[in-house]
Amino acid sequence: MPATVICGLQWGDEGKGKATDLLSADVSAVVRYQGGDNAGHTVVVGDEVFKLHLVPSGVLHEHITPIVGPGVVVNPRTLLTEMQMLNERGIATAKLRVSNAAHVIMPYHVALDAAREGAAADSGAAIGTTRRGIGPAYGDRAWRSGIRMGDLLEPDLLRSRLAAAVAEKNALLASYGAATFALDDLLALALDWGRQLAWAITDTTALVQGSLARGEHVLFEGAQGTMLDLDHGTYPYVTSSNPIAGGACTGGGIGPLQVDQVLGIMKAYSTRVGAGPLPTELKDAVGEHLTEKGHEYGTTTGRRRRSGWLDFVPLRYAVQVNSVNTLMLNKIDILSGLPQVKVCTGYRVDGMLVDSWPLNVAQLERAEPVYETLEGWSEDLSACRSVADLPAAARRYVAAIEERAGAPIDVISVGPERNQTLMVNSGSVLGARRRAGAAA
Ligand code: IMP
Numbered sequence: 001m002p003a004t005v006i007c008g009l010q011w012g013d014e015g016k017g018k019a020t021d022l023l024s025a026d027v028s029a030v031v032r033y034q035g036g037d038n039a040g041h042t043v044v045v046g047d048e049v050f051k052l053h054l055v056p057s058g059v060l061h062e063h064i065t066p067i068v069g070p071g072v073v074v075n076p077r078t079l080l081t082e083m084q085m086l087n088e089r090g091i092a093t094a095k096l097r098v099s100n101a102a103h104v105i106m107p108y109h110v111a112l113d114a115a116r117e118g119a120a121a122d123s124g125a126a127i128g129t130t131r132r133g134i135g136p137a138y139g140d141r142a143w144r145s146g147i148r149m150g151d152l153l154e155p156d157l158l159r160s161r162l163a164a165a166v167a168e169k170n171a172l173l174a175s176y177g178a179a180t181f182a183l184d185d186l187l188a189l190a191l192d193w194g195r196q197l198a199w200a201i202t203d204t205t206a207l208v209q210g211s212l213a214r215g216e217h218v219l220f221e222g223a224q225g226t227m228l229d230l231d232h233g234t235y236p237y238v239t240s241s242n243p244i245a246g247g248a249c250t251g252g253g254i255g256p257l258q259v260d261q262v263l264g265i266m267k268a269y270s271t272r273v274g275a276g277p278l279p280t281e282l283k284d285a286v287g288e289h290l291t292e293k294g295h296e297y298g299t300t301t302g303r304r305r306r307s308g309w310l311d312f313v314p315l316r317y318a319v320q321v322n323s324v325n326t327l328m329l330n331k332i333d334i335l336s337g338l339p340q341v342k343v344c345t346g347y348r349v350d351g352m353l354v355d356s357w358p359l360n361v362a363q364l365e366r367a368e369p370v371y372e373t374l375e376g377w378s379e380d381l382s383a384c385r386s387v388a389d390l391p392a393a394a395r396r397y398v399a400a401i402e403e404r405a406g407a408p409i410d411v412i413s414v415g416p417e418r419n420q421t422l423m424v425n426s427g428s429v430l431g432a433r434r435r436a437g438a439a440a
Contacts, residue, residue: 002260003218005245008225009318011272012243013296013305014265015330017041018413020057020221022421023263028216029065030058031208032223033251034241036073036105036137038130039223040299044416048089051299055082056221060091065211067204069220070101071241071251073137074149075110076193098197099204099253100150103141104190106162108169108181109133115176127237128274130300138240140165149201152194155187162187205253212258220248220259226318227272234361237276245322264324264407266315268332268397271305273298277364280308280344294334309371311344312404317357319406328411329401332394333381333420341376341397344369345404374400381414387422 004023008014020030021043037053043060044050050060054074058064068074083093110133120126129135140146145165151158163183170180194201211218224243227233232244241247245262249255269290272278281287290296290307297304318324335341346355347367358364377393384390390398390412402409412422 003212003220003248003254003258004261004263005220005222005248005259005322006263006265007222007243007245007248007322007324009264009266009315009322009324009327010225010270011227011278012223012225013040013271013273013298014225014267015328015413016222016265017043017052017057018330018416018418018421019263019265019328019411020219021045021060021418022411023219024058024061024064026217027058027061027064027219029067029208029211030056030219030221031067031069031204031248031252032056032072033069033220034071034243034247035223035239036132036134037075037078038132038134038239038300041221041223042299042416045418050086050089053082053300054078055086055093055096058219058221059086059093059096062092065095065097065207066093067207068096068098068102069204069208069252070099071247072099072102073105073134073141073241074098074102075105075132076152076197078132080193080196096200097202097204097207098149098200100148100201101205102149103137104147104149104152104193105133105137106147106165106186106190108166108173108186109136109140111173111178111181112136112169112176115173115178119176126275128276128303130274130298132300135240147190149197152190153198153201155191158190158194159183159187162190208253212254220252220254222247226322227314232317232321234276234364237274237361245324261326262322262324263326263328264319264322265328265330266401266405267330268335268401269294269310270308271296273301273303273305277361277367278306278308279313279347279364279367280311280369281306282308286338289338290334293337294331309342309344309369310401311369313344313347313355313357315405324407326411327402327405327407327409328413329398329409330413332390332397332412333414335376335394335397336380337378338376341374342371343374343400343404345372346370372400382420384414384422385419387412387424390422
């Protein structure tokens with residue numbers, strides 16, 4: 001049985017949590033492979049809404065082992081709080097496993113994120129991060145001065161690594177005029193985290209490899225989206241990890257040939273939270289319609305998301321870079337009520353027509369979208385249960401996406417509930433179709 005990667009094709013918030021939930025029945029483990037508690041996955045099960053930031057959303061199913069992989073940055077405080085919330089709502093977390101190699105977000109990372117963003121805001125250069133310490137923690141990983149989850153179990157090692165880090169971080173924090181940290185306080189906190197989480201910390205790569213060797217289906221759950229990828233997104237307005245499907249290899253503990261299926265998740269329009277270019281952004285009544293009707297407010301920070309028309313330039317790029325072989329189209333119901341819907345097919349940059357991703361963020365900021373206009377529809381789609389139930393104009397919108405995106409749409413979502421899901425091509429994605437099968 002296969003390894004399936006679920007990844008976002010836009011700027012995050014595409015509805016990956018619902019995709020994980022839909023696939024969960026035949027899955028034995030769900031692995032988070034990057035990011036940290038900057039993510040927000042909303043899963044609706046019946047009347048219950050679960051908002052998860054760090055624990056993989058597979059936790060909602062008893063048969064699934066939720067795994068936090070080596071590519072994740074873990075704030076143990078968030079992890080413990082989230083586990084407690086789940087336990088209080090009757091969800092067991094005893095099967096949760098956390099990679100010994102995942103890096104720890106320490107309080108100084110959070111403080112540095114806030115200090116740096118605060119200082120940058122004064123000069124109009126802020127990224128608009130979630131201020132969860134994600135960038136500073138990944139920075140320490142690259143500088144080899146990070147603390148890993150496995151280190152929390154080794155007091156002497158922890159003390160010496162923390163001592164080196166704290167001296168450096170305090171100097172940096174002081175340069176921003178921010179409060180500094182005492183080594184002994186941090187050491188006590190980190191040791192306590194280690195004691196509370198020791199049972200869960202393990203070599204998750206061995207777990208994942210064991211599951212795949214036994215023929216089990218393992219799901220790799222990306223956070224954020226391709227346009228927020230450190231290397232493939234709108235740098236520097238990106239997160240500090242690799243949400244693309246390739247991130248599942250480095251951050252999840254599998255090799256490229258072990259990936260059988262890549263399910264790309266996209267929304268029927270564009271949204272972005274935080275700073276950075278969004279070429280099709282709408283600051284008019286249509287933008288307001290998309291943000292408000294789509295409840296486009298951040299799960300983690302509550303920030304209002306910017307909205308705009310669907311943009312095929314980044315979408316085509318994302319389908320390629322993730323080697324997406326099946327698409328899930330979410331939130332098409334939100335477009336109901338718009339007399340016309342537009343899709344961006346290319347940009348005009350400095351007078352030149354381009355249909356590929358510009359070479360730098362300055363060009364992207366100057367990019368003027370070139371639109372194709374399609375007929376809208378007024379019908380409410382939330383009660384549709386099959387593609388045939390969709391109005392003709394909505395079906396044409398779906399066909400236009402499929403034609404231009406470069407991958408088949410196998411699932412369409414018309415609302416947050418599990419039953420508001422339309423299967424296309426017999427929902428072959430749920431049968432974990434192999435790439436070769438998709439090409440046939
Ligand atoms: P960071 O990941 O907190 O460093 O933030 C970097 C950028 O990624 C900012 O623009 C955030 O708004 C954005 N971002 C981080 N996590 C998410 C997410 O889960 N959904 C959407 N945007 C996100």
